[in-house]
Structures are given as structure tokens and as C-alpha cells.
Amino acid sequence: MSQDTSPLADDVLLAEVAELIVSALNLDLNPSEIEPDAPLFGEGLGLDSIDVLEIALVVSKRYGFQLRSDNDDNLRIFSSLRNLAAYIARQRTK
Amino acid sequence: MSRVPLLGHASLDDIFAYLPAGPTTVRRFLATASALAKRLPAGRHFLNLCQDRYRFSVGLAAGLLDGRTSLQPASQSVETLRQIQRQHADVFCLCDGAFDSLDLPRVDFPDLSALGLEAVAGIPDIPGELVAVTVYTSGSTGLPMAHDKSWGALVRNARAEASRLGLLDGARHTIVGTVPAQHMYGFESTVLLAMHGNSPFWSGKPFYPQDIVCALQAVPRPRLLVTTPFHLGTLLAADVELPTLDRLLSATAPLSRELAAAAEARLAAPLEEIYGCTESGQLASRRLLMDAAWLPLDGVCLERDGDRIIASGGHIEGRVPLADALELLPDGRFMLLGRNTDLISIAGKRSSLAYLDHQIRAIPGVVDGAFFQPDEASPQAIVRLCAFAVAPELSERQLLARLRQRVDAVFLPRPLFRVESLPRNNTGKLPRAKLQALYESLRQKPRHAPR
Numbered sequence: 001m002s003q004d005t006s007p008l009a010d011d012v013l014l015a016e017v018a019e020l021i022v023s024a025l026n027l028d029l030n031p032s033e034i035e036p037d038a039p040l041f042g043e044g045l046g047l048d049s050i051d052v053l054e055i056a057l058v059v060s061k062r063y064g065f066q067l068r069s070d071n072d073d074n075l076r077i078f079s080s081l082r083n084l085a086a087y088i089a090r091q092r093t094k
Numbered sequence: 095m096s097r098v099p100l101l102g103h104a105s106l107d108d109i110f111a112y113l114p115a116g117p118t119t120v121r122r123f124l125a126t127a128s129a130l131a132k133r134l135p136a137g138r139h140f141l142n143l144c145q146d147r148y149r150f151s152v153g154l155a156a157g158l159l160d161g162r163t164s165l166q167p168a169s170q171s172v173e174t175l176r177q178i179q180r181q182h183a184d185v186f187c188l189c190d191g192a193f194d195s196l197d198l199p200r201v202d203f204p205d206l207s208a209l210g211l212e213a214v215a216g217i218p219d220i221p222g223e224l225v226a227v228t229v230y231t232s233g234s235t236g237l238p239m240a241h242d243k244s245w246g247a248l249v250r251n252a253r254a255e256a257s258r259l260g261l262l263d264g265a266r267h268t269i270v271g272t273v274p275a276q277h278m279y280g281f282e283s284t285v286l287l288a289m290h291g292n293s294p295f296w297s298g299k300p301f302y303p304q305d306i307v308c309a310l311q312a313v314p315r316p317r318l319l320v321t322t323p324f325h326l327g328t329l330l331a332a333d334v335e336l337p338t339l340d341r342l343l344s345a346t347a348p349l350s351r352e353l354a355a356a357a358e359a360r361l362a363a364p365l366e367e368i369y370g371c372t373e374s375g376q377l378a379s380r381r382l383l384m385d386a387a388w389l390p391l392d393g394v395c396l397e398r399d400g401d402r403i404i405a406s407g408g409h410i411e412g413r414v415p416l417a418d419a420l421e422l423l424p425d426g427r428f429m430l431l432g433r434n435t436d437l438i439s440i441a442g443k444r445s446s447l448a449y450l451d452h453q454i455r456a457i458p459g460v461v462d463g464a465f466f467q468p469d470e471a472s473p474q475a476i477v478r479l480c481a482f483a484v485a486p487e488l489s490e491r492q493l494l495a496r497l498r499q500r501v502d503a504v505f506l507p508r509p510l511f512r513v514e515s516l517p518r519n520n521t522g523k524l525p526r527a528k529l530q531a532l533y534e535s536l537r538q539k540p541r542h543a544p545r
Binding site for chain 1: 300301302303304305308324325328331332333334440503504506508509
């Protein structure tokens with residue numbers, strides 16, 4: 001896997017994406033409660049593949065790019081809020 | 095003993111499937127299945143966990159060649175694997191990626207790309223009575239209930255579906271499926287249609303809308319997209335440019351007229367639906383925009399027996415009572431009035447409230463518990479379950495972690511309410527109306543505790 005040399009997601013984007021997740025999924029929690037490095041799936045926030053599609057939809061509209069799962073990046077992108085925000089920072093067109 | 099061919103193809107040079115590397119022939123498929131069969135352990139039962147549709151199909155065929163049964167549970171949770179291991183001590187897993195197979199014997203799909211194809215002489219026959227697949231429903235006792243499917247019946251089902259959809263004659267359609275090969279609908283409408291429905295599939299399982307676009311671009315027309323209302327809704331909502339589609343097939347939940355109309359308008363292709371259940375296999379089809387009534391597949395007979403509807407005939411083995419409420423029309427068609435409220439179907443995965451209730455109550459530390467499906471439907475027909483638990487000693491996080499060991503992630507409650515007691519009536523039952531009222535009262539309260 002190549003070294004991650006792209007800009008890290010800043011705190012503003014982190015907060016924005018947390019807000020996006022909470023509103024897209026109608027979650028019963030405050031966005032600031034999503035720990036940036038905790039897993040989004042399984043033990044952490046407990047998201048599943050339906051959630052991922054719903055998040056992908058709002059992310060693509062908000063940031064102007066389509067997600068792809070042609071490699072194992074998919075698991076890494078959604079492994080934590082920080083990784084998702086970093087991926088958005090690299091891919092966004094708006 | 096009747097013999098039923100492994101594949102319905104006329105020629106060994108027909109295209110069986112499209113892989114990222116290009117089309118692959120029936121000849122190569124057979125050579126690969128035969129080579130894989132030689133590498134499988136002695137066990138008669140296996141869990142085919144291959145994510146790739148082609149590798150899944152090769153695994154199925156390799157199993158059939160030696161009379162093995164493919165076990166296809168609705169969930170692959172730790173608890174399910176343990177139950178299967180208890181029932182079938184000889185079970186092994188066939189995997190093509192990361193999967194926690196616990197301590198079960200495991201075969202990782204080998205690289206068989208350099209195989210010689212000279213040894214393939216023809217399409218082998220399989221005993222029609224062989225239990226090719228065992229699928230599981232959630233049952234009401236907490237134990238998954240096994241349903242055996244013979245190879246002969248599966249092939250008859252696939253041919254009835256292909257015939258209904260008009261796939262057996264005329265141009266050969268290429269299938270792109272968004273549903274997994276292991277689940278009944280995906281199994282019937284991608285794997286079996288490729289084996290006996292004259293319709294090669296794309297080996298991948300596209301996930302994001304852009305993945306679906308790329309998969310469609312990778313295969314020739316005419317193209318058939320096999321999907322669910324949820325995936326279809328997401329695809330339409332995405333801002334992507336879609337390649338030409340020729341046919342659409344949906345199942346798992348009835349489409350709304352709104353979604354069906356939007357899909358046919360945007361994709362300029364007829365959208366058909368398949369109705370069936372795990373117990374009976376596929377029963378009927380319809381094109382909602384033409385007619386809301388369902389037309390049974392050829393040979394399938396539905397009749398009323400007291401409160402229940404019984405399905406028989408055609409590919410159906412025996413007489414199978416249906417859980418759903420149907421209104422039979424004089425001309426043999428029927429209206430689907432409602433699905434059994436106990437059955438839960440989320441994104442192609444099925445369970446029942448009774449089963450889920452049993453699972454939450456079986457967690458040590460849970461005094462009482464119940465799952466509940468609130469009365470609100472989203473436009474894409476996605477229901478989310480919630481659950482109530484009386485568990486004074488357990489945190490919400492602990493409860494969820496333990497549930498996750500037992501049930502598939504799509505059935506995890508959202509939210510999970512910890513309560514002091516459940517509104518049981520004096521016979522110990524939990525009236526739905528009382529659960530709905532409890533849900534609404536708890537829903538009002540702001541909850542900002544970490545999940």
C-alpha cells in the first residue's frame with residue numbers, strides 16, 4: 001500500500017464529516033461524540049454496508065466525487081472518521 | 095436416479111462469465127471446478143464464503159462434482175458458524191478473502207489460472223436428488239432452520255425464472271448483480287441464471303453507484319441488472335452517468351410505484367420483480383408499472399388452505415405454506431397484501447423478530463428484551479430495527495458487542511433502548527401497540543450517551 005502523502009484532514013473537515021454521518025444516518029448522538037480514530041464498523045459506531053452506501057451518497061453530493069471499491073481501500077476509508085475525512089480531503093472537487 | 099446437467103450451455107466454448115481479465119468459457123469453468131474439487135477436504139458440507147461470484151460458482155460446481163452440499167446461512171456471525179459446526183462436524187470453509195473462519199477447516203481459493211483445458215470432454219451430469227444447497231431461515235426457536243434444495247429442483251427453478259424473463263431465447267443477456275451469491279435471491283438470479291439461464295454474469299459485486307457503472311461498462315449488451323429496491327434507490331439518487339441497461343430485476347421487498355416509475359424512466363429499461371421465499375424458492379413475477387398483480391412461474395400453483403396459502407407444483411418440492419398474506423385472483427394471479435410482520439428483510443438478508451428476540455434474551459445479563467420494527471417506512475423501503483433490553487448490569491456498548499456475536503450487523507438495533515421493564519400484558523405477551531407507544535416515548539428524549 002502506498003504511503004499516504006496527501007493532506008491530512010483538518011479539524012474543520014473532521015467535524016463536518018461527523019455531522020454528515022450523524023444527519024445522513026439519523027443517529028442518536030452528538031457529532032462530537034464520534035471518536036476520530038475509533039472504528040466506524042463493528043465495535044465502534046457499529047455501521048454496516050447499508051450505512052456506507054448512504055454516507056457515500058451524501059459524500060458524493062457534498063464533495064463532488066464518486067466512491068469506488070475497486071480495491072481494498074474501501075475498508076480502510078471507512079475504518080475511522082479520520083480516514084474517511086482524509087480520503088475526502090484527497091478526492092474532493094468541491 | 096435422475097441426472098441433471100451441471101450447466102445448461104450448448105457448447106463448451108460458450109461464455110460462462112465476465113471477469114476483470116476478460117470473458118471466460120464454459121470449458122475453463124469446468125476445468126477449474128474439476129481442479130478445485132481435487133483440492134477440497136473430505137467433508138461433505140462446506141460454507142462457500144467466496145465474495146467473487148465466479149469463484150463462488152466454481153466452488154459450488156466443485157462441490158457438486160463430488161456430491162457435496164453447500165451451506166448458505168443468512169448470516170455469517172460467530173454464533174451461526176458455531177451452530178453449523180455442531181450440526182455438521184465435517185464442515186469446512188471455502189474463502190477467497192479475509193474472513194474469520196474461527197477454528198473451522200479452511201480452503202483458500204487457489205490460483206488455477208494456468209490450468210490446461212484439454213481434459214474437459216463435456217458437461218458433467220449431477221444426481222438430481224443431490225442436496226446441492228442448504229439455505230437457512232431464522233426459525234422461531236432461536237435455531238436457524240435448514241431447508242434442503244436438490245440440484246434438480248434448483249435447476250427447474252432457474253429455468254422457470256429464465257423462461258419467464260425471456261432469457262432462454264434471443265440475445266444472451268449479461269447479468270450484473272448487486273446482491274451476494276450466497277443469499278437465495280442472488281443465488282437464484284445470478285449464479286443459477288448463469289448456469290442454466292443462458293445469461294453469463296459479471297464476476298464482481300459492485301457496491302457503490304460508480305462501481306455499478308463500471309461493471310456495466312465492462313460487459314456487452316444486452317445487460318440485466320439484478321438488484322434490490324435499496325440498491326436501485328441509491329443508484330437513482332447518485333449523480334452518475336449510467337451506461338445503457340436493457341433489463342432490470344428487483345426482489346427482497348416489493349417496489350414502490352414511485353421508485354419503479356423513476357427507475358424505468360431514468361434507465362429506459364423494463365423493471366421486473368421476483369417474489370419468492372426461502373422455503374419455496376421463486377414463485378412469481380410482475381412488472382409493477384404494467385400490472386400490480388403477480389403471475390406465478392410456469393407450473394407453480396397457489397391455493398388457499400384455511401388461513402394459509404400453499405404453494406406447490408413446478409419446481410417446488412412438496413407443498414409449502416407461505417408466511418405472507420396473498421389474495422388469489424380468479425385468473426391464477428395474486429396480489430401481495432402484506433408480508434408476514436414477523437419476517438424482517440433488510441438489504442437481502444432475512445431474519446424474524448422471534449429469532450432476534452431469542453438472541454437478545456439469550457445474552458447473559460439480559461433479564462428481558464425485544465426487537466421492534468417501528469411504523470415508519472423510508473422511501474427506499476429500508477427498515478431499521480430497534481430493541482428494548484432490561485439489562486441493569488450491562489452498558490449499551492456491551493449489549494451491542496454481544497449481540498454482534500449473534501446476529502448480522504444489518505439487524506443490530508438502532509437505537510437500543512435500555513429500559514426498566516417491558517410492557518408485557520397479563521398473559522406475558524408484548525402487544526405491538528404498547529411497544530410502539532414505548533418507542534415513541536423514548537424517541538422523544540434526547541439521548542446523547544455514547545453508543
